[in-house]
Amino acid sequence: MTASSPTILALDFDGVICDGLIEYFEVAWRAYCQIWSPANTTPPDDLALRFYRLRPVIETGWEMPVLIKALVDEVPEEKILQEWVNITPQILLDNNLQAKEIGAKLDNLRDKWINTDLDGWLSLHRFYPGVLEKIKVTVANEVKLYIVTTKEGRFVQQLLQREGLNVPPAAIFGKEVKRPKYEILRELIHVANQKPVSLWFVEDRLKTLQLVQQQTDLGNVKLFLADWGYNTQAERKSAQDDPRIQVLSLPQFAKDFSGWL
Numbered sequence: 001m002t003a004s005s006p007t008i009l010a011l012d013f014d015g016v017i018c019d020g021l022i023e024y025f026e027v028a029w030r031a032y033c034q035i036w037s038p039a040n041t042t043p044p045d046d047l048a049l050r051f052y053r054l055r056p057v058i059e060t061g062w063e064m065p066v067l068i069k070a071l072v073d074e075v076p077e078e079k080i081l082q083e084w085v086n087i088t089p090q091i092l093l094d095n096n097l098q099a100k101e102i103g104a105k106l107d108n109l110r111d112k113w114i115n116t117d118l119d120g121w122l123s124l125h126r127f128y129p130g131v132l133e134k135i136k137v138t139v140a141n142e143v144k145l146y147i148v149t150t151k152e153g154r155f156v157q158q159l160l161q162r163e164g165l166n167v168p169p170a171a172i173f174g175k176e177v178k179r180p181k182y183e184i185l186r187e188l189i190h191v192a193n194q195k196p197v198s199l200w201f202v203e204d205r206l207k208t209l210q211l212v213q214q215q216t217d218l219g220n221v222k223l224f225l226a227d228w229g230y231n232t233q234a235e236r237k238s239a240q241d242d243p244r245i246q247v248l249s250l251p252q253f254a255k256d257f258s259g260w261l
Contacts, residue, residue, distance in 0.1 A: 004257060004258040004261060005143070005198070005256075005257035005258065006143055006198045006199060006200035006222070006257065007143065007144065007192065007196075007197055007198045007199070008143070008144045008145075008146065008188055008189075008192060008197060008198070008199040008200070009138055009143050009144070009145050009146070009199075009200050009202075010146045010147075010148050010184075010185060010188060010199060010200070010201045010202070011135075011145070011146070011147055011148070011201075011202050012147075012148060012149055012181075012202060012203045012204060012205070012208075012226070012229075013147050013149035013151050013156050014149065014150070014151055014204075014229075014230075015204035015205070015226065015228075015229030015230040015231075016128075016131070016202050016203065016204050016226045016229055017127065017128065017131050017132075017135070017147070018125050018126065018127055018128070018159060019125070019126045019127070019128055020124070020125050020151075021051075021052050021055060022048075022124040022125075022126070023121065023124040023125060024051075024055065024064060025047075025048045025051050025052070025064075026124060027064070027106060027109055027110050027113065028051070028064035028065050028067070028068050028106070029043050029047075029065075029068060030109050030113075031064070031065040031102065031105050031106045031109055032065040032068040032069060032072075034105055034109065035065060035069075035095075035097070035102065035105060036069060036072075036095075038072070044072075047068070047071060047072070050071050050077065051064075051067060051068060051071065053077065054067060054071075054077060054080050054081065055067075055230050056230045056231050056232045056235070057080060057081060057084040057232075058230070059207075060099075060103070061103060061106055061107075062099045062100075062102040062103035062106060063084075063088055063099075064106065065102055065105075065106060066088055066091050066092070066102065067080070069091055069095075070087055070091060075087060081232060081234075114155075118158075122155075122158060122159060122162060125159055127159075127163060128228060128250060129250065130250065130251075130253065130254035131250075131253065131254075132160075132163055132165055133254065134253060134254050135165065136165065144171075144188075144192070145167070145171060146171050146172070146173065146184075146188055147167065147171065147172045147173065147174075148173045148181050148184050148185070148201075149172070149173070149174055149175070150174075150175050151174055151175060152174050152175045152176060153169065153172040153173070153174025153175070153176055153177075154174070155174075156172050156174055157169060157172060180211065181201075181203070181208055181211070181212070182211050182212045182214075182215050182218060185199060185201060185212060185218060185221060186215070186217065186218060189218075189221075198220075198222070199220070199221045199222070200221070200222040200224065200257075200260075201221055201222070201223055201224065202224040202226055202248065202253070203223075203224070203225065203226065203229075204225065204226040204228075204229020204230050204231055205229075205230070205231065206225060206231060206235040206238060206239055206245075209223045209225060209239070209245055213244055213245075222246070223244060223245045223246065224245070224246045224247075224248040224260065225239040225245055225246070225247050225248065226248055226250075226253070227247050227248060227249050227250075228249070228250045246260065246261065248260060
């Protein structure tokens with residue numbers, strides 16, 4: 001391996017490999033209906049598209065039905081982008097709700113859906129163009145591939161298997177691991193047999209990359225922000241101004257690693 005390619009490639013899943021927006025909206029709408037009991041349980045025509053545009057503001061799953069509530073209440077999109085951290089607690093307060101309570105409802109709805117219609121649930125996930133092909137080439141070139149995600153590992157594996165890609169369970173660090181991503185990256189470096197180690201990490205959440213930056217022992221990890229994922233224009237601009245983070249486009253991702261830098 002040269003300096004212009006990794007020995008280990010760590011990828012986030014949702015927002016880097018797979019687009020789960022359709023599923024996010026469907027489960028969030030179901031939770032919204034359960035919590036707020038709207039007269040009409042069919043979502044307005046433009047609601048899903050507005051939700052997709054604003055998905056980058058979501059940090060934790062329970063916020064998704066709250067985002068739908070904000071949109072139904074006609075909170076302006078620009079205000080949501082700028083002031084989401086203030087809007088969420090206000091909606092919780094106004095409706096006498098707790099984040100944990102909403103999160104439990106969302107998780108229960110998703111679990112029930114998965115248990116009764118797994119194929120239907122899996123079918124709402126889409127893979128970004130060219131990503132799976134790049135992964136296959138990467139593995140064939142003996143770069144160690146790991147998926148580091150907040151999605152449950154078993155679903156990541158099932159979604160990839162549907163596309164004919166068998167990633168061993170040991171290479172998938174999912175929600176069940178319950179550790180910050182920077183800790184997992186640290187572990188990957190420690191267990192690597194080959195020296196020197198060149199670890200590249202692709203993620204669509206700027207805050208996650210910034211947390212890696214704060215770890216003094218991970219200074220050699222190359223960090224990439226996937227600009228096709230769930231991030232905002234302001235976050236991409238912030239990443240462009242950061243010498244440690246490389247903003248990566250989808251066409252770049254499909255190229256040789258030398259084209260990433």
